[in-house]
Amino acid sequence: MTGQNSGSSGSGAASGSSGSGGYTTTSSGTNSQGNHYCSRDYGSSASNSNSYHYSNTNGSYYYSNPNGSTYYNSGSGYSNYNSGK
Numbered sequence: 892m893t894g895q896n897s898g899s900s901g902s903g904a905a906s907g908s909s910g911s912g913g914y915t916t917t918s919s920g921t922n923s924q925g926n927h928y929c930s931r932d933y934g935s936s937a938s939n940s941n942s943y944h945y946s947n948t949n950g951s952y953y954y955s956n957p958n959g960s961t962y963y964n965s966g967s968g969y970s971n972y973n974s975g976k
Contacts, residue, residue: 914957917941924948933957938975 919929928945938959946952950966959975 914942931957 914931914933917930917932919927921927924947926945926947928943930941930943933940933942937957939955939957942955942957944952944954947966952964952966954962956962956975961973961975962970963972964970
């Protein structure tokens with residue numbers, strides 16, 4: 892995970908929009924490499940209140956979840972889950 896989500900000047904930013912799952916989307920869009928990202932604020936009661944995910948043009952994706960867990964999938968058979976505990 893080195894620089895996969897750099898250059899985050901994205902289009903379609905939805906700053907401050909409310910989500911249906913108890914979160915607020917703080918930013919989202921597509922960066923200069925064509926990779927999608929979305930950051931969400933789940934509030935102070937979440938283990939990781941500022942979670943995010945991104946998906947890359949090569950098929951890989953990464954989630955940093957509100958419960959503190961992380962998940963990475965390479966898009967070509969490798970995946971890694973960390974419970975954050």
